[in-house]
Amino acid sequence: xxVVKRINRTIACGLCCIKVKNLGVHFGSExxxxxxxxxxxxxxxxxxxxxxxxGKSTFVKALLGEVKHTGDIEYRxxxxxxxxxxxxxxxxxxLNIDKSTPMSVYDLxxxxxxxxxxxxxxxxxxxxxxxxxxxxxxxxxxxxPIGTLSGGQxxxxxxxxxxxxxxxxxxxxxxVSGIDSSGMKVFYDKMKYLKENYDMAILIVSHDLEYVYKYxxxxxxxxxxxxxxxxxxxxxxTKAFDDIFGVxxxxxxxxxxxxxxxxxxxxxxxSDTKEEPFDASYKGGKA
Amino acid sequence: MNEFLSLFSYDFMINALLAVLLIGPLFALLGxxxxxKKMAFFSDALGHSAFTGVAVGVILGITSTEISMxxxxxxxxxxxxxxxxxxxxxxxxxxxxxxxxxxxxGLCVLSFGGNFSEYSSLLVGDILSIxxxxxxxxxxIFIATIVFICFAINxxxxxxxxxxxxxxxxxxxxxxxxxxxxIIAITxxxxxxxxxxxxxxxxxxxxxxxxxxxxxxxxxxxxxSVVFSLFSGLLGLFVSYFINIATGPVIVIVAAIIYFATYxxxxxx
Numbered sequence: 001x002x003v004v005k006r007i008n009r010t011i012a013c014g015l016c017c018i019k020v021k022n023l024g025v026h027f028g029s030e031x032x033x034x035x036x037x038x039x040x041x042x043x044x045x046x047x048x049x050x051x052x053x054x055g056k057s058t059f060v061k062a063l064l065g066e067v068k069h070t071g072d073i074e075y076r077x078x079x080x081x082x083x084x085x086x087x088x089x090x091x092x093x094x095l096n097i098d099k100s101t102p103m104s105v106y107d108l109x110x111x112x113x114x115x116x117x118x119x120x121x122x123x124x125x126x127x128x129x130x131x132x133x134x135x136x137x138x139x140x141x142x143x144x145p146i147g148t149l150s151g152g153q154x155x156x157x158x159x160x161x162x163x164x165x166x167x168x169x170x171x172x173x174x175x176v177s178g179i180d181s182s183g184m185k186v187f188y189d190k191m192k193y194l195k196e197n198y199d200m201a202i203l204i205v206s207h208d209l210e211y212v213y214k215y216x217x218x219x220x221x222x223x224x225x226x227x228x229x230x231x232x233x234x235x236x237x238t239k240a241f242d243d244i245f246g247v248x249x250x251x252x253x254x255x256x257x258x259x260x261x262x263x264x265x266x267x268x269x270x271s272d273t274k275e276e277p278f279d280a281s282y283k284g285g286k287a
Numbered sequence: 288m289n290e291f292l293s294l295f296s297y298d299f300m301i302n303a304l305l306a307v308l309l310i311g312p313l314f315a316l317l318g319x320x321x322x323x324k325k326m327a328f329f330s331d332a333l334g335h336s337a338f339t340g341v342a343v344g345v346i347l348g349i350t351s352t353e354i355s356m357x358x359x360x361x362x363x364x365x366x367x368x369x370x371x372x373x374x375x376x377x378x379x380x381x382x383x384x385x386x387x388x389x390x391x392x393g394l395c396v397l398s399f400g401g402n403f404s405e406y407s408s409l410l411v412g413d414i415l416s417i418x419x420x421x422x423x424x425x426x427x428i429f430i431a432t433i434v435f436i437c438f439a440i441n442x443x444x445x446x447x448x449x450x451x452x453x454x455x456x457x458x459x460x461x462x463x464x465x466x467x468x469x470i471i472a473i474t475x476x477x478x479x480x481x482x483x484x485x486x487x488x489x490x491x492x493x494x495x496x497x498x499x500x501x502x503x504x505x506x507x508x509x510x511x512s513v514v515f516s517l518f519s520g521l522l523g524l525f526v527s528y529f530i531n532i533a534t535g536p537v538i539v540i541v542a543a544i545i546y547f548a549t550y551x552x553x554x555x556x
Contacts, residue, residue, distance in 0.1 A: 111441040
């Protein structure tokens with residue numbers, strides 16, 4: 001809990017809210033997203049699920065201001081709030097890093113988060129980076145060239161970097177692709193920890209329905225617009241969910257506990273999302 | 288030894304030496320960021336726009352071709368940057384189209400009336416003909432580059448890794464990219480007459496590429512790059528003096544030998 005003390009916490013409240021109102025995205029005559037309304041509160045995990053091409057990544061880009069959109073995104077906190085004060089931490093789906101990139105993990109942090117030129121190795125910054133990495137059991141990676149990290153290691157580094165700036169909203173775009181099952185549990189436990197201790201609003205684009213069910217507070221099922229929204233239990237019971245993912249066996253007692261999906265369901269899920277390698281390259285040390 | 292020292296009895300050799308001492312680190316610094324941002328083709332295209340820059344100067348009757356070259360290259364770089372931003376998936380094709388058009392236009396104008404041979408020295412360059420005043424220009428852009436790199440190296444790095452993540456850290460991506468493109472344009476145009484249009488890009492890219500083969504962090508990367516660039520510049524200058532061949536190509540050959548040596552030493556494919 002030492003880290004929590006260091007962080008200048010905003011008032012833990014659930015009153016901070018990112019409000020998405022009537023958001024739409026159009027590429028020429030093609031409508032990619034329309035009528036998206038969503039409230040994301042601090043201290044919650046909201047998961048976005050949907051089939052490929054449903055507009056999940058586009059929604060994330062709209063939130064980040066990377067694509068033009070209609071409608072509004074507002075930020076409110078207990079002091080009123082302004083969108084300018086909304087710090088967003090973002091962990092992308094993938095980074096194409098060349099193996100020979102001459103950049104260590106320290107350099108990566110220094111480049112994104114600090115003003116002291118990366119050509120000067122600062123002991124103070126080094127210590128801060130190490131602290132941030134410790135949160136995700138990645139402190140040993142600090143001097144490693146980023147091109148040599150495995151998928152899981154790079155992901156932990158990127159998350160620690162996104163969290164370091166103490167964002168109000170943490171967005172992760174399909175962060176678990178490339179991570180095996182035990183790595184996923186570690187990842188989701190960490191998200192739960194962040195939500196509870198940092199009061200962050202966390203938005204995750206995900207394919208893994210089992211973990212979404214266990215860990216999400218709210219689920220948004222997207223298919224160019226919001227086709228279902230609510231608790232995982234409610235969303236997973238909708239017809240829209242069945243149409244997209246097939247029947248998912250639910251059990252009231254399963255939230256936060258073991259999964260009750262049958263083998264058949266699991267098979268159905270992986271075949272729906274077959275391009276996501278669940279166990280491809282994760283070789284993470286302590287995780 | 289006396290024979291070696293004798294080369295400093297000529298003013299043109301001292302000027303050339305000063306120029307190499309400036310161009311070396313200047314190109315090394317810019318080159319590291321150009322390679323990092325995968326802009327090697329971009330700087331090459333800028334070099335090709337030199338012909339059109341000269342041509343514009345001839346048409347407008349501007350006596351100093353440097354001014355028209357720099358002016359044109361800066362506009363060319365900024366336009367290219369903005370088109371790149373709109374079409375991120377087709378960058379190499381777009382740059383190629385722009386470079387070809389710029390070269391063709393320049394050649395058309397300059398060859399009008401059969402006068403092209405006047406300008407052919409641009410292709411190869413001649414560092415031995417540099418004057419004190421022109422060295423001063425290089426010094427100014429060198430200082431400007433150092434100041435810019437000190438401020439912007441973190442941002443340039445961040446953008447090269449992922450522009451979206453950089454923006455989420457409040458980095459002004461477009462502004463930095465534009466300033467960087469302008470600095471490359473001015474540097475390339477100020478050096479092209481000394482190192483030659485055909486080789487300017489090699490000198491920008493080779494030291495950084497060599498350094499990349501053996502570096503594991505940014506300090507090594509920039510440090511080795513400056514050392515390789517200075518070493519190949521100085522050795523190239525001396526060798527070219529003693530065996531009486533053009534300086535630019537010798538420098539590039541030395542830099543290329545360093546590249547292959549580091550490639551083998553680094554053992555990376």
